[in-house]
Amino acid sequence: MQEQIKSINTLEELQALYTATFGKNGTMTAKLKNMKNLDNDARAKLNRENVALRELFKSRQTELENAAMHAALAAQRLDPSLDILPENRGTLHPLTQTLSDVSSILESFGYEMWTGPEVEDDWHNFTALNTPEYHPARDMQDTFFLENGNVMRTQTSAIQIRSMEKIGAPIKMFGIGATYRKEMDATHSPMFHQIEGLYIDTDITMSDLIADVREFLKRFFEMDDVELRVRPSYFPFTEPSIEIDMKWHGDRWLEIMGAGMVHPNVLRNCNIDTDKYQGFAFGFGWDRLAMLKYGLSDIRKFYDGDVRWLQKTGF
Numbered sequence: 001m002q003e004q005i006k007s008i009n010t011l012e013e014l015q016a017l018y019t020a021t022f023g024k025n026g027t028m029t030a031k032l033k034n035m036k037n038l039d040n041d042a043r044a045k046l047n048r049e050n051v052a053l054r055e056l057f058k059s060r061q062t063e064l065e066n067a068a069m070h071a072a073l074a075a076q077r078l079d080p081s082l083d084i085l086p087e088n089r090g091t092l093h094p095l096t097q098t099l100s101d102v103s104s105i106l107e108s109f110g111y112e113m114w115t116g117p118e119v120e121d122d123w124h125n126f127t128a129l130n131t132p133e134y135h136p137a138r139d140m141q142d143t144f145f146l147e148n149g150n151v152m153r154t155q156t157s158a159i160q161i162r163s164m165e166k167i168g169a170p171i172k173m174f175g176i177g178a179t180y181r182k183e184m185d186a187t188h189s190p191m192f193h194q195i196e197g198l199y200i201d202t203d204i205t206m207s208d209l210i211a212d213v214r215e216f217l218k219r220f221f222e223m224d225d226v227e228l229r230v231r232p233s234y235f236p237f238t239e240p241s242i243e244i245d246m247k248w249h250g251d252r253w254l255e256i257m258g259a260g261m262v263h264p265n266v267l268r269n270c271n272i273d274t275d276k277y278q279g280f281a282f283g284f285g286w287d288r289l290a291m292l293k294y295g296l297s298d299i300r301k302f303y304d305g306d307v308r309w310l311q312k313t314g315f
């Protein structure tokens with residue numbers, strides 16, 4: 001009997017033999033019914049045989065069930081060598097890549113990154129930046145006005161005000177974010193992005209500004225040297241104000257950013273002691289920098305969400 005159980009290879013056959021042994025008319029059942037006619041030794045022997053057989057059935061059943069489960073798993077196994085991964089893994093958006101490049105350079109110079117609200121009040125977007133109501137310089141920007149008197153931020157310069165109000169001086173920060181103006185063509189989008197630098201301390205001069213800008217542009221465009229041209233300009237929040245151009249591919253000048261020494265009125269508006277502190281600010285188009293670096297010509301493409309374009313410009 002023992003050998004028979006061990007040689008059974010399916011659960012069905014095992015079940016059949018079990019019934020034939022322990023079922024109503026089973027061989028073991030018959031023997032057990034006859035137990036009362038046996039002597040003590042024979043009873044003990046029959047008991048042991050009964051227990052041993054049941055255990056043997058049980059362990060063979062477990063073996064057969066395990067084997068069945070392994071067979072089922074093996075039949076279902078995935079073949080990982082099948083080529084089912086999509087070919088395109090996705091890329092960073094050019095603006096994301098540019099921000100990551102710009103911020104790692106500026107942070108290595110000690111500038112700290114700031115953001116601010118895109119819906120700004122008049123104070124932070126204009127008045128504190130030395131552009132009070134009726135100041136003609138407000139016309140330099142085609143502002144989206146909201147009904148409650150707030151504006152869609154026209155310049156990240158608003159962030160330098162917020163940072164100075166909060167930290168005071170000395171301060172070395174850059175603000176990043178979306179900015180809004182009523183204009184739209186291949187190089188202008190009603191929503192675009194700016195990056196703004198600010199460095200205020202006791203002895204900061206225009207040459208510190210130009211040195212940082214030069215080093216920044218060299219690293220950003222991965223060039224050994226950059227040729228810069230500084231032109232006088234006008235911004236209400238800087239005095240003197242300049243614009244910085246960069247020689248591009250050895251033949252033409254590109255306007256890269258506005259900058260200047262922060263106007264004492266702006267510092268005073270942020271409760272900074274102008275007898276002690278002075279410094280510079282600069283601001284440039286984040287989108288424009290990305291377009292130059294990656295040779296893109298239409299700013300509107302940044303915001304179309306066209307996957308084909310993103311894949312073409314992908315990194």
Ligand code: DAH
Pocket residue numbers: 154155156157196197235237238257258259260281282283284
């Ligand atoms: N806010 C200016 C603009 O939107 C850019 C700018 C110019 C920022 C000079 C500055 C600056 O901080 O010093 O055109």
